[in-house]
Structures are given as structure tokens and as C-alpha cells.
Amino acid sequence: MTAVTHVRSRTAVLAHENIDTDRIIPARFLTTTERAGLGRYAFNDWRWRADGTPNPEFVLNQPMARGCEILVAGRNFGCGSSREHAPWALVDYGFRAVLSSEIADIFRNNALKNGLLAVVLSEAEHRYLLDHPGIELAIDVAAQTIELPDGGRFTFALDPFAKHCLIAGVDQLGFLVGHERDIARFEQAREAA
């Protein structure tokens, strides 16, 4: 996993509430056995028309969204299926951070494990970002802050272990494997019981 310490970008805003992971990547693209290359399917059925041409109405197809690394999404983003293909697709597309007032549990877990910073903001902060699409934000992971163009600043909560992994660019498996002795002891104690 590549380290994520800072994200500086304009925002793309998808204000819809309850954007589910079927919406982020439809199930028909899940027959892959790879993680790479899913970016072209991100928000597929919004992004592409039936004839394969881009849907000009869709936010991410508009010029101002080009190159945006921060997605501001409506409440309860990432609900539904546990498919990790959803964060894989968003990362492959180019997003580094997703901001919402509420993010579904499994999606948030999956995102953080793939270097996609999933940040939950207060209703008021969230509303401000929804109302100001395209503003430039500077996210500092270590400081857990988001700086706004007008000098304002939001702070956000982040699980310390996920933060450590993001900043160091390490995944969590190494930590688990490092506790092999604890795991073996647990298994023995249970078998003895």
C-alpha cells in the first residue's frame, strides 16, 4: 500500500444519499479475479450511457471534476454489498479520499485498507462541502485536519491503527501475522477447555 499523508485537491460532489456499492461498481463487473483496472467501471451506470459514450450530465464527466482526488458524497455512502471492488474502483479511478457525514461500516473498513481515506464529518461541515463543490481542500492525515480555501479548518476522527497504516504505507496483515504466538495460545487454551 502506498502511504497517504496529504491529499490536496479540488472536490467532486456527488450529493446523492445512500450511494450503495452496487452503484459504485455494478455486480456484472465482479467476475474479475484481479484488483487492478476497475477504475473504468467506477459509477459505471451513471458515467456511461447504454451506447458506451460518457453521460455528460454526470458530475465526474464534467470538466471541473477532472483530476479531482477528493469525493464528497451524500450521507450513508458505501452501503450495501461488502465488495472491496468498490474502493478498488475508486482508487483506480484516482480518488484518494471520500468525505461524507456517514459512511457505511464495511466500506469504510475496506477503503482504509486500500489507501482510500474515508472521513466522516459533522452534518454542518458536510453540508458546507456539498454546497461548495469544486473547492480546493488540503487534508493532513497526521494532523487529522482539512483546510479550506478561506482558511477555515475541519478536524476529523481516525482510528489510530488505520492512521498509522496509512501514514506508514503498511498494511494490517503484518501486524496480525506478528501475533502468531498469541493466536496459537488462544487456540490451545480453547482446545484444552
Added chain:
Amino acid sequence: MAARTLFDKLWDAHVVRPETDATPAILYVDLHLIHEVTSPQAFAELRARGLTVRRPERTLATLDHSTPTTPHDDLGQPVYASEEAAAQVAELERNCAEFGIRLNGWDSEHRGIVHVIGPELGATQPGMTIVCGDSHTSTHGAFGALAFGIGTTEVGHVFATQCLLQQKPKSLAIHVDGALPAGVGAKDLILHVIGKIGVNGGTGHVIEYRGEAIRALSMDERMTVCNMSIEAGARAGLIAPDETTFAYLKGRPLAPQGAAWDRAVDAWKTLRSDDGATYDREVRIDARAVRPTVTYGTHPGMAIALDAPVPAAASLQERRALDYMRVEAGRPVAGMPVDVVFVGSCTNSRIGDLRDAADVLRGRRLDPRVRMLVVPGSVAIKREAEREGLDQVFRAAGAEWREPGCSMCIAMNGDLAQPGQLVVSTSNRNFEGRQGPGARTVLASPAVAAASAVAGVVASPQSLSQQPLSQEQAA
């Protein structure tokens, strides 16, 4: 010790290393279920790191998501929707062989939807922690197991260490008081609950379903309830095990036998929330007020009694949902013309569900405009239904009797609805495009689904007023 909830007990019994200020808890996993869609990248990770599956005997695999529900071809081979789907299945077969994992594959009597076969085999047991790269793992909570969905990276964690890093979720008690009215079932109840608490009502929580109406449910019905916990955003759903649970499990192939069975039941009896245990949140639902319930929008929280008027859109979002569904505020969902009916999925594909649908269809015929697919949850359920003659009932009514799998619940195996078609579906998600691009989904119970197939419009069984045709008339 302080009074603990069922969830506390399950959690405490599986903590390998407690949570610290810097790190989450390490939680032990008793049973790891896998399928073809969310496992290949995890196996690839194992190989890349030179790791192995720590406890293959605690891992159980099946084929369900991308598998066809049509009969095998003349050469006895499955007819996949795409080469990719075939390759994905072949990869799971190879991975299971290489890592020594038991696969309920094409030749197995117990191949089927992952959340159907775990319980059916008796692999799902009270007191366990159960995970799967699939959000409907919450189904297994019906047995008093802590069961939840994980991502593929975590599938890799469990392969390598039989453990997960977890922060303890909060607890939410949903008390369902009173008895469900006649003709109202588990699916109506859970849709009603999600309609009340919302699609994010359970986020960050493990739900324990309690109360008279829950205790009265069969295991099949309890699984329907726990299955949809995730649709309220919950991490997991739980029901304390009781005699109903033990009776279901007794004699199943992977359940404990003989003296081990007696010991197990004694231990399982302690798996209940202590009197005086407190929850982070509690909700009360009156079972007597639940009616046949369906969804009218594009998420499972947009649920309402079948005959109640659809509420006016409260937001732009809801406006869009009503437009997509072509539903009119102020009018009920009942009466909307139906194109496809799907009975299946890990929510409603067990034998009790098939019986419910068959009871409505017996001696009746589908409306000629309706296509109906009945997809049993597993090979064993299919056989049982055939022993009972349910397949004959479905076929005589004009429905398609298919091979087991996820099918039109997720529409990645070629079973899908066309743009604009309305599907009355016993599955769990009515998201835009879930059952095919542009398809519209109304979630319902098996009985309502079957009645809608007969009426050609969304309908309750009670509204099919005429007596069923006699067998001769139906033929």
C-alpha cells in the same frame, strides 16, 4: 461479573488480544465461508507473500454468485454467462485444491448460496464467530453466532491468521412485542423494521432481535430476519439460540454428535443476554401492527404496507427514487403491473419459503405476461422441494424451476431483468440496477411474490379472492 448481552458474550469469547489505545482487538474466527467472487484476490495475496491458509478445516467454500441456474449442457458442463465467470469458478476450484479447503462444488449435494449451506450443513452453530466476504453473512446470526461480512483484504487476513482486527461495535436491541398477524411473515417483519429505523439505523451496531414474535419464528424465518440486518446498516444481527435452534441443528452433517452434542447444547443454553444487561440503543416494534410489506423505492428502507399509499417524496433523492420506480405518491404499490417474479436468494430460498410460494400457486396459473423464476438456495433444498412435489406446483403454474445459486438477486450470472421491467423479488436489495441495468425491484415475501405472479400486478395472497382452480382447470 456484570450482566452481559449475548453480543458481549460472543465477543469476549473470541478476543485473542484486547483492543488498546493504538490497535484494534484481534478477534478469532471459528468459521470462514468463501465463494468465487470475493476470494481470488485474497488467495493471490497469500501466494504473493508465501503464506498459507492457517486453518483450512475452519474454511468452507461454495460456488453461488456467478454460477448458472440452468441445467448442465449435453456434455454435463455448466453453461456460464461469460468466460470470466467460468474462469472465476475454475480459480476457486484450483485455490481450494491447492490450499486444502473443502469445496461444495458442482458435484456436491450441498452446493448452494453460501448463507444457505452453512446452516444446512450444521457448520453454522451457536456461539461461533463466522465471517465471509459477503455482507449477508449476518444471516448466520439467527443461530446465536456473531456473523458479519468482511472485505477481500480481510478474507486474506483470516486465511493467513484465522483472525481479524476489529473494533467492538455498539449494541442495539430490537424488541418485537406481540404476535405477527396471520398471513404476515418474517420478510414482512424485517422490511417493516428497516422501514422504521432506516437504511442507516443500525450503522456501527450489532442488532439483537428479541421478544415474543422472534421466539415464535422458525429457523428459516429467523434467517430471513437476520439476513437483512445489513440493509439497516448493522454489522450483524443476532437471535439467542433456543429449542428451535437445537432442533434444527440436531443430526446435521457437521453438527456435534452423541455426547459432544449434549455438551454443546448445555453450552449453547448459556448464550442469552443476562437479565439486566444494557444495550447502547433499544427499539420496540409492535408485531401486531405489521402487515404484508413491500418496498416502493430504491433502497430497503423505503418500505411500506402493500396496500398503504406511498408517501410523498421528502427530498430530491426520494423524488428520483419514485421516478425511477415509476411509483406515484398517494397510491399503493399494490396494483402495479409486474413483469418478472423472482423467488430465491439467501433471504428467501429455503424450504419454508418455497412452501409459502407454492401454497399460493397451487392450482393457479401465472398471469401470461409474467415470467417467474424459482431458484432454490441449495441442491439439498431443491431435492427436498422435489420430494414434496413443489417443483410440480411451480411448473404447473408456469414458473421456471431452476438450479440453485444467487441468480437474479445480484444478476451477475446471466439471470437478469430488462431495463424498465418491474421485478417482484424475495431478495434483499432494491438498489437501482441491482437486478439488471434499469430494472425496477419491489422487495416482498415469497407469498406476496407468488400472488403477484398470479395477479400480474403487485398483490397480496389474500387479494386473490377466487378459490384456486381445480387441477383440471389449471392444466
